[in-house]
Amino acid sequence: MTEGFARLHVCITCRAGLPLESGAVPMGAGLHAALTTLLAETAAPVELRTVECLATCARGCTAVISMPGKWSYLLGGLTPDHAPDLLTYARSYVASTTGTIMPSRRPESLKDMILARFPAHDPSLRQAAE
């Protein structure tokens, strides 16, 4: 089990592939607002961040969870109603060794919501051309 904070980037411009009426709040911003409200009420090891576009617009709303040394995961098909389950998932993610949470250990609403994963950041990358 590890400790620390997971970073959760929520795309606040996402309209989940739907048209947006003038002045309406994008669903991604609604998800971010729901998470902000929950995090003010509930202790959770999450640093909430905003991002503008994760290039997955047709499968939004989207969020990325990441933590040093672990796989980053992209979740899609999210709505503001997923906020409580996202925090539950984030707690499991923080407690995990690699960041991988099998579907059977995810909240029911997130079982099919993983769209992709990215390898852990590795600082050993060569920095200069040889």
Add this chain to the structure above:
Amino acid sequence: MTEGFARLHVCITCRAGLPLESGAVPMGAGLHAALTTLLAETAAPVELRTVECLATCARGCTAVISMPGKWSYLLGGLTPDHAPDLLTYARSYVASTTGTIMPSRRPESLKDMILARFPAHDPSLRQAAE
């Protein structure tokens, strides 16, 4: 313009959603082999890595390009034939400031192949619970 190396992680287990006959080489491994051959013949600012599963199996073959301080990009729908264009794309990625290469500046075969992007790694993440 920046210098250095981009890291290119290729999923070598990807079968691009197709059945795999016993003993056959997964298409992802074929893509990796094609890139390895090309990189032995051509100078390119790429560190080639293997990865087993990027959780995007239905949209494979897949690869992730990343570099410190830049957006990471996930590409899908790849075949071994994309290897030369992937190296062209990688050169543009290394030369870019943020990692974003607009479709009009990508090789034609990669214009529609971006599946997602992940925010740059940020080392300022809080490490311990408060």
